[in-house]
Amino acid sequence: MSFLDVRNLSVSFGRPGDRMRAVEDVSFSVAQGEAYGLVGESGCGKSTILRAVSGLNAAWTGSISLEGTALTPRRTLEQHRRVQMVFQDPYGSLHPRHTVDAILGEPIAIHGMGDANGRIQRALDQVGLGRAFRFRYPHQLSGGQRQRVAIARAMILEPRLLLLDEPTSALDVSIQAEVLNLLSDLRRDRGLTYLLVSHDLAVVAHMCERVGVMRQGKLIEETDAAAIRAGRVGEAYTRRFVEASAGYDRAMAQEWETA
Amino acid sequence: MSGPLLEVRDLNVRFDTPHGLVHAVRGVGFALGREKVGIVGESGSGKSMTGRSILRITPRNAHVTAARLSLEGEDLLAASEKRMREVRGRRVSMILQDPKYSLNPVMRVGDQVAESFLLHHKASKAQARERALDMLAQVRIRDPQRVYRLYPHEVSGGMGQRIMIAMMLVPEPAILIADEPTSALDVTVRTQVLAILDDLVTQRGLGLLFISHDLNLVSTFCDRVLVMYAGRIVEECAARDLEHATHPYTRGLLDAMPRLNAPRKRLAVLDRDPAWRGA
Numbered sequence: 001m002s003f004l005d006v007r008n009l010s011v012s013f014g015r016p017g018d019r020m021r022a023v024e025d026v027s028f029s030v031a032q033g034e035a036y037g038l039v040g041e042s043g044c045g046k047s048t049i050l051r052a053v054s055g056l057n058a059a060w061t062g063s064i065s066l067e068g069t070a071l072t073p074r075r076t077l078e079q080h081r082r083v084q085m086v087f088q089d090p091y092g093s094l095h096p097r098h099t100v101d102a103i104l105g106e107p108i109a110i111h112g113m114g115d116a117n118g119r120i121q122r123a124l125d126q127v128g129l130g131r132a133f134r135f136r137y138p139h140q141l142s143g144g145q146r147q148r149v150a151i152a153r154a155m156i157l158e159p160r161l162l163l164l165d166e167p168t169s170a171l172d173v174s175i176q177a178e179v180l181n182l183l184s185d186l187r188r189d190r191g192l193t194y195l196l197v198s199h200d201l202a203v204v205a206h207m208c209e210r211v212g213v214m215r216q217g218k219l220i221e222e223t224d225a226a227a228i229r230a231g232r233v234g235e236a237y238t239r240r241f242v243e244a245s246a247g248y249d250r251a252m253a254q255e256w257e258t259a
Numbered sequence: 260m261s262g263p264l265l266e267v268r269d270l271n272v273r274f275d276t277p278h279g280l281v282h283a284v285r286g287v288g289f290a291l292g293r294e295k296v297g298i299v300g301e302s303g304s305g306k307s308m309t310g311r312s313i314l315r316i317t318p319r320n321a322h323v324t325a326a327r328l329s330l331e332g333e334d335l336l337a338a339s340e341k342r343m344r345e346v347r348g349r350r351v352s353m354i355l356q357d358p359k360y361s362l363n364p365v366m367r368v369g370d371q372v373a374e375s376f377l378l379h380h381k382a383s384k385a386q387a388r389e390r391a392l393d394m395l396a397q398v399r400i401r402d403p404q405r406v407y408r409l410y411p412h413e414v415s416g417g418m419g420q421r422i423m424i425a426m427m428l429v430p431e432p433a434i435l436i437a438d439e440p441t442s443a444l445d446v447t448v449r450t451q452v453l454a455i456l457d458d459l460v461t462q463r464g465l466g467l468l469f470i471s472h473d474l475n476l477v478s479t480f481c482d483r484v485l486v487m488y489a490g491r492i493v494e495e496c497a498a499r500d501l502e503h504a505t506h507p508y509t510r511g512l513l514d515a516m517p518r519l520n521a522p523r524k525r526l527a528v529l530d531r532d533p534a535w536r537g538a
Contacts, residue, residue: 041445042416172301172472177515177526184525199445202475206517206526229519244446246519247479253454256447257399 002029003193004036004053004161009062011048022048023060024217030210032067035187035194037208039201039241045217046197050163053195054085066161081111084154088166090146094138100124100149101134107157123152127182144175148182155186162187164196168203180207201245205229213238262332263290264433264466265313265351269326272308272317272490283308283321285490291434293464295457297477297498300487301512306470309487310436313468314351315343331433349379352427356439358419362411362426369395369407372426379430394425398455417448424455434466435459441476453480474501474512486512489536508535 011023023045030036038046051057053064058073065071071079087093094103104120113119124134127148138146147167154162167183168176184207187194198204204211205225213221213235221235233239243252272284284305289296298306312323313335328335330350338346347353355361363371372391376382382390388407395403398421411419420440427435437456441449457480459465471477477484478501486494486509494506504510514527 041447173474173512174301174515174529177517178528180517181526181528200517201446202517202519205519206522225522229522240447242519244450247475248450248453248457249479250454250457253450256451257454 003032003034003067004030004195005063005065006049006053007063009049009052009060009064011045011052011057011060021217023052025062026214026217026219027062028212028219028222030193030195032193033187033191034210035196035208037204037211038195038197038214039199039204039211040214041199041241043216044214046214047165050085050165050195050197053161054083054163055080056085077111081157082160083163084157084159084161085163085165086147086150086154086167089170090143090150091138091170093150094146096138099135099137100129100141103138103149104153104156107153111157113157119156123156126155126186127152142175143171144178147171147179151179151182151186155190159192161193161195164194166198167196169198169200176203183207201228201242213241263292264331265291265468266327266329267309267313267325268328269324270309270312270328271322271324272305272312273322273324274318275320275322283490284312287487287490287492288326289485289492289495291466291468293460293466294483295460295467295469295481295498297469297471297481297484298487299471299474299477299484299512301472303489304487305490306487307438310353310438310468310470313436314347314353316347316353345379348375348427348432349430350432351434351436352430352432354420354423354427354435354437354440357443358416358423359411359443361423362419364411366410367407368409368411368414368422369403372407372422372429375426376429390429391425394429395422397428398422398425399451400425415448416444417452420444420448420452421455424452428459432465434468436468436470438470439472440469442471442473449476474516475518478502491536493535506535507532 007027009023009026013020013022026049038049040046052060055075063070101120104123105116108116108119129145129148168179171179186192196204196207205228208225210224211228212219215237221238223233227233228242231242233242268288270284270287274281274283287309298309300306311317317323325336369391372394373387376387376390392403392407395406400406400421441452444452456467460467469481478498481498484496484498484501485492488508494504494509496504511529515529517526
């Protein structure tokens with residue numbers, strides 16, 4: 001039995017007659033403690049999958065199960081607690097007029113967990129932010145510090161599965177390194193399972209053991225980080241994606257044009 | 260013509276802010292010929308401000324000074340505002356990151372390209388239209404007649420960026436400043452947009468100043484690279500030698516990047532040495 005099991009997941013938007021199938025019949029599973037990456041270009045449906053798994057979007061068909069129990073479109077509080085998400089934009093995902101303390105205190109209050117003071121302090125320690133940050137507002141923090149707060153907010157509920165939606169794409173490369181290292185440490189220390197979505201193949205190959213490649217709503221290939229690095233991929237599209245991610249090559253552009 | 264297209268010496272940009280004077284660009288100097296020169300650095304390193312000060316499109320509270328700022332021998336520091344309006348677009352053009360915000364949303368894209376030609380050339384509307392269609396074809400838009408009539412919201416990001424490039428190139432500038440021109444694009448589209456810029460340099464002798472945060476991209480695309488940190492150029496090298504850069508900041512950035520060709524257990528974290536800010 002796998003930890004997270006997604007079967008025949010489909011998500012559509014729009015009215016009948018004018019429907020956009022954003023995700024079509026996607027199936028994959030993730031083992032406990034594993035990091036699974038979904039890569040693809042904009043509009044391929046990768047974030048839509050995360051929103052369905054997280055419960056943010058309830059309009060999906062298929063089945064999603066976590067640790068053997070089915071997650072329905074409507075979730076219990078406990079089911080929400082076990083699946084938490086970190087969003088792409090650290091500038092948009094934190095309430096600008098709430099202090100870090102209020103931001104971290106809210107999920108504790110919603111879930112009635114108690115010991116808010118201790119939990120907030122421990123969560124800040126975990127993500128490497130000192131006590132001094134607790135009563136600051138988001139505008140007083142850098143992008144990297146904000147993303148640490150967002151990670152702390154997800155971690156504070158002691159989730160089992162962390163959904164990461166482009167967690168570092170808004171950050172500078174040196175700050176990205178700090179956040180990716182933090183995420184790796186948290187996974188190791190707390191036995192977390194990650195589902196990471198990114199358009200950056202290098203980030204996905206660094207963070208994840210297994211990788212699903214998406215295109216136009218479909219999961220076209222499942223592979224692993226080692227195969228991507230070695231260029232051992234099956235689909236022509238995946239090959240093109242891997243080549244383009246490696247950098248610019250005039251001959252490559254020529255090849256695509258004539259192909 | 261020999262000599263560089265653009266020469267910059269001891270460029271400084273200072274901002275008056277409520278918190279005092281901020282020195283954003285500090286003593287930057289370089290020359291640009293018919294080549295691709297990359298400026299890389301993290302946010303706040305002064306790379307965009309360097310590009311903007313060449314065109315004198317810096318914010319109102321910026322003070323730009325330089326020992327030399329010359330375009331094909333003409334001193335831009337002494338140029339009047341009227342003269343600068345002729346320089347912008349006609350001789351030095353600029354492409355910005357996101358076509359979504361740089362195109363006029365209520366004007367057909369083809370008309371925007373034609374307008375850019377008319378601003379700098381005495382020509383009839385029909386001639387401008389011809390030039391615009393021709394330019395759209397040059398940036399490898401398959402069906403220029405159809406695309407000409409579209410509005411910006413009807414085109415994809417990659418197509419939008421090609422239209423921007425067409426609009427910037429139709430007045431036939433000598434220099435193109437591209438500020439993160441492909442950051443909003445998917446990687447497979449990125450390669451095709453870069454190929455267009457690449458060909459313009461090799462075939463038309465354009466000088467390209469390519470501003471980017473992506474070391475990997477710059478090292479594979481450009482000829483030369485300038486690395487900026489805290490408003491200074493801390494290192495300059497041939498793009499293919501960027502791998503072997505020696506400045507600790509450049510090395511730190513290279514080691515902090517996850518790489519496809521060199522897996523590592525842990526990414527190195529950059530220790531910023533205050534000495535890098537100095538000389």
